[in-house]
Amino acid sequence: MKRSLEHIAYEENTEALAKFAKALSHPTRIAILKYLDKQSCCFTGDLVDVFPLAQSTISQHLKELKNAGLIQGELKPPKIKYCINQENWKIAKTLFQQFFN
Amino acid sequence: MKRSLEHIAYEENTEALAKFAKALSHPTRIAILKYLDKQSCCFTGDLVDVFPLAQSTISQHLKELKNAGLIQGELKPPKIKYCINQENWKIAKTLFQQFFN
DNA sequence: CAACCCTATCGTACATTTACGATAAGCAAT
DNA sequence: ATTGCTTATCGTAAATGTACGATAGGGTTG
Numbered sequence: 001m002k003r004s005l006e007h008i009a010y011e012e013n014t015e016a017l018a019k020f021a022k023a024l025s026h027p028t029r030i031a032i033l034k035y036l037d038k039q040s041c042c043f044t045g046d047l048v049d050v051f052p053l054a055q056s057t058i059s060q061h062l063k064e065l066k067n068a069g070l071i072q073g074e075l076k077p078p079k080i081k082y083c084i085n086q087e088n089w090k091i092a093k094t095l096f097q098q099f100f101n
Numbered sequence: 102m103k104r105s106l107e108h109i110a111y112e113e114n115t116e117a118l119a120k121f122a123k124a125l126s127h128p129t130r131i132a133i134l135k136y137l138d139k140q141s142c143c144f145t146g147d148l149v150d151v152f153p154l155a156q157s158t159i160s161q162h163l164k165e166l167k168n169a170g171l172i173q174g175e176l177k178p179p180k181i182k183y184c185i186n187q188e189n190w191k192i193a194k195t196l197f198q199q200f201f202n
Numbered sequence: 203c204a205a206c207c208c209t210a211t212c213g214t215a216c217a218t219t220t221a222c223g224a225t226a227a228g229c230a231a232t
Numbered sequence: 233a234t235t236g237c238t239t240a241t242c243g244t245a246a247a248t249g250t251a252c253g254a255t256a257g258g259g260t261t262g
């Protein structure tokens with residue numbers, strides 16, 4: 001990618017906002033979050049039933065949402081229950097609000 | 102990418118939101134929009150001076166923002182004046198607001 | 203029309219994303 | 233310990249994204 005070696009010094013919160021936006025940049029992930037919000041929580045398998053995507057693909061999207069901090073998983077053997085991470089959700093909400101004035 | 106051939110039928114606005122989020126998914130584009138908001142408008146050259154990026158790279162980012170509808174360009178020969186596209190900006194704002202409840 | 207300024211586009215290189223099937227890993231129950 | 237269920241991870245393939253330098257194009261001015 002021939003990137004500049006030095007890191008660009010962005011303004012406060014710019015990168016945090018970009019990171020959240022990136023997590024939201026795929027319609028499937030938006031849809032997953034909408035689903036989570038509606039159901040309050042769900043298991044990976046539920047999503048595999050809802051979307052015409054492979055289980056591994058869903059798992060990958062969940063991983064990205066988790067990495068962005070927008071969701072969190074809780075072990076409910078043999079399943080994993082995913083919920084919105086309310087704390088970070090609020091942070092994201094605030095960042096977008098501020099950004100759009 | 103071995104994509105599914107058929108298009109997934111997402112809920113209303115899901116793809117529109119993802120498209121806006123994608124435009125915001127790079128810190129440089131966020132920074133450009135913040136700059137545009139502060140200055141109300143600017144020329145490509147201004148941004149080339151502000152960011153440590155090649156002119157072609159800046160131009161590419163502007164193109165993506167334009168494709169997403171978030172900015173618009175106006176010919177002011179020999180320059181091009183870029184401004185926020187207020188109409189679509191409002192739409193994006195509303196979509197994010199709705200999404201975050 | 204020639205020269206100039208500014209910006210877009212082209213060509214290229216490499217990283218990242220998205221998708222799949224196959225396989226591994228974690229845990230409960232038999 | 234083995235089986236079964238669920239989910240994550242691996243390996244792979246193709247598309248997309250990000251960056252650069254070089255070049256082209258559009259429009260004004262000399």
